[in-house]
Amino acid sequence: MNKVILVGRLTRDPEVRTMPNGNPVASFSLAINRPFKNKDGNVDADFINVSIFGRQAENVGKYVTKGSLVGCEGRIQTRSYDAQDGSKRYVTEVIADNVEFMSSSRNNPNNGQTPVSAYVDTTSSVYMDEPSPEIGVDVSTEDPFKNFGSEVSLSDDDLPF
Helix, strand or coil, X not given: CCCEEEEEEECCCCEEEECCCCCEEEEEEEEEEEEEECCCCCEEEEEEEEEEECHHHHHHXXXXXXXXXXXXXXXXXXXXXXXXXXXXXXXXXXXEEEEEECCCCCXXXXXXXXXXXXXXXXXXXXXXXXXXXXXXXXXXXCCCCCCCXXXXXXXXXXXXX
């Protein structure tokens, strides 16, 4: 079984190209922190190259930038090519089947606290604008329990279990 799940931040803006068959491909690199500190007390990171094809490649090119937090699901693949100097080079990368956008860019002035302006359903490739606010929801900041009293009495008969 060859299955990879990664969560990390883009180290650069994704590069979207069109292959000779017309299929788009997006390539990017993820920085993923290791779960432990090195001998100096710092956290090291791994930099993993990722490629994704098709409609999702277009979505990645439109909606994520350097610093964006994404989750990727896919497989590891190794390929080789002949370099200009005649040597054989090997590349190991993740071929993503699914990319989920987990935040906006780290450089966002709101520090990623605002929702992304577009939602991408990668299973059906349907775009929606920001979710519409629910109608009739009270969003006041007043304490709804201020007149409730200070003591609550419950008996065993009041509990559902």
